[in-house]
Amino acid sequence: MKKVNVSKESVRIVVCLGVIALVASLLLAVVNLFTQVDEAAELRKAIGEFYAEAEIASEVDLKDFENTDGTEVLNVFVAEDGAYIVLTHVAKADKVGYNAEGVSMLVIIKDDEIVKLSGYSHSETPGLGANAFKDKHLDQYIGLTTDRFDVSEGEQIVAPDDGYFTPVKVTSATYTTNAVFLAVKASVRAYVILTGGM
């Protein structure tokens, strides 16, 4: 008699949990269908809104592109007016902000000059790390020519005194400033390589 009771309870447990799990999975699967985020389409739309001067003409194939340590050039687009739109991600733990996922920067370089740039994704704390993505801080990059960055050396944050650009740091957000700088430098490096400069 005791044996039957025990198995009845176990069956009930299994059935209960199984049913809940099944229903949950179905529900999540259905919602997932509706909330799929098409990263590529989102990126194109964001670029279209950000750089309204020209449409995207083509995308550069990055299959053979060698990234420097810690940075990754995710996408490079060429606009109709010849501008290069570069999306770079910086992820090395000791060089980015306090969120391990790192930061992504969208940099637009045209005719060897940085025309526009903005943070694409980051999870920095507002008031602290997020200050590094405000226009007030990013403005210092606009107008810089590609020769202000030492693109042969991937890692350097503190530039040597040979006229290379060193960013003004944001208070209490040194690592985030470094991450932004590294991302911009990697974008410039990608531009230089892809336009045959290196």
Next chain:
Amino acid sequence: MKEESTRKLLVSSSPHVGSNLTTEKIMMHVIIALSFCLIAGVVIFGVYSLLTVALCVASSVCGETLYNLIRKRPNTVKDLSAVVTGMILGLNLPPTVPFYVPIVGGLVAIMFVKMLFGGLGRNFANPAATGRVFLLLSWSTQMMEYVRPIDYASGALAVKDFFVGFVDKAAYVTSATPLAEVKSAAGTGNVEVDLLDMFLGNIPGTIGEVCAVAIIAAAIYLIAFKIIDWKIPLTYFAGIALFSLIFYKNGWNFILPNLLGGGVLFAGVFMLTDYATSPNTRAGTIIFAAGAALLTILIRRYGGMNEGASFAILLMDLLVPLIDKACKPHPFGYRKPPKVKKDKKEAAL
């Protein structure tokens, strides 16, 4: 003769040694010692330093009075400990901080660290050190802005805007402290600092920490009057020297810069020796001071900031109860009881 003796017989246990040293007198001595550093700071950085320290003292005193008012307790300001805290915190600030920095710092140091936890003798950490850490985290730009000492060759500093409370910034030249040089030279081992300048105080830094001469004089004064325990600063400085040797390349070059630069001397003499937060036993004080020295050097060498003394003091203060527990003195004649071997078989029977 009906001589009713009204003399009461006082029965009490030992000790029967008396002293007429009150809290107020001890604090007076400390204030005198601190004024050596204050005078040096004013001479080096100008009259605005005096205003900063005065504001800090005023807000500490007001903080304590306010708290006692709110809690409907008698005002304890007369024991001058708030004045001491205010002076120490004020001397730990850079000379050009805006007026709100010493005001908020004094209030926080007194109310959060001392009064909220029970008043004199019950603070969980050194109030001035905690106040400084609080200010450092709140207003890091203002707290890390150091200026060069007044160049007397070109005339004394204008006292313009004295009553408005804003320092005439244009008259000062911002400059990095020698510790910045120490940090950047840590990798190479060649540190270029002028030791004589650091000894006399002709360097950028906080108001009280720059003039080593004044601090040493103050230390001699306090030790002569038996106000502070000399073991603490001595162990701290020895520890700094030892750990500089260990953790820096070409360590010998770094011993004196680490000792004379930053707040090591000031902290060792005034902040580590706080009665409430220093350990009770001799062994405890050595552990405490050595630990603070180790943390200071580690933060300076491997941490993000140039100066690590305030954080080191705060951390070690938090560990003092543990240190006291570990170093509990044994009563006279105490012998450890022999360990009783637990025989499992016997217990099972």
Next chain:
Amino acid sequence: MAKDATRNLRETFEPLTSGVFKNNATFRLVLGTCPTLAVTTSAINGLSMGLATTFVLVCSNAIVSLLRNFIPRKVRIPAYILVIATFSTLVQMIMRKWLPDLYDSLGLFLSLVVVNCILLARAESFASLNPVLPSVLDGIGIGLGFAFSLTLLGMIREFLGAGALFGYEFTALVEAGLPMTIFILPAGGFLVYGFMMVIYNAAVKAVENALKKRAENKNNDNDGVPKNKNGEQIPLILEPETGADAIEALNREGGDA
């Protein structure tokens, strides 16, 4: 009759109001402190986290209450976690699609809604023992209370620490260098949380005392005659006419002489 109806209505909605003030999850129940400290760095983050948690809480309370007779006692915790996790993931998916900026800001903590103590605590202590409507109301109440306290803490920390409110920066303050960064850091978070707890509890106590006094005054009629609980007049002075009457009155009241 009308009085009974209003009393029933008030009793039904009691979990709603108590969840916001008397049983506030942050300041009274002290649940979910980890996300509290993490997301209150800005007011909008606090508000959105609070609302997201409210949604998950209401849904999970409803489901747990519906299934309360179906889930065996032995596996109730895993079952509740399954339910809570499902809704938490749903919220995450929805936010990622339609509110990407907020999703980026909240980051890790949106996926940690599932381990927020509030959800499991309310499922365990309320939803599993009560029918659906009270559970839903409790979920709304506690959730809104949580959202309220998160927003409050977020506003304080954002204003003191960044000189901004809901993203709107008070440039005059920021230019003057007045914001105190410590309030955005964890140390300041603990400080603000602690002080708000004191202030909040003092305020709730004061309000409760005031309400109690008002209720007591209501029991006393306008003519100042004291009444006992049932509304009967309490005689002020017993006036027996003779001593014998008094003794009789005493004997009548019962008990031995």
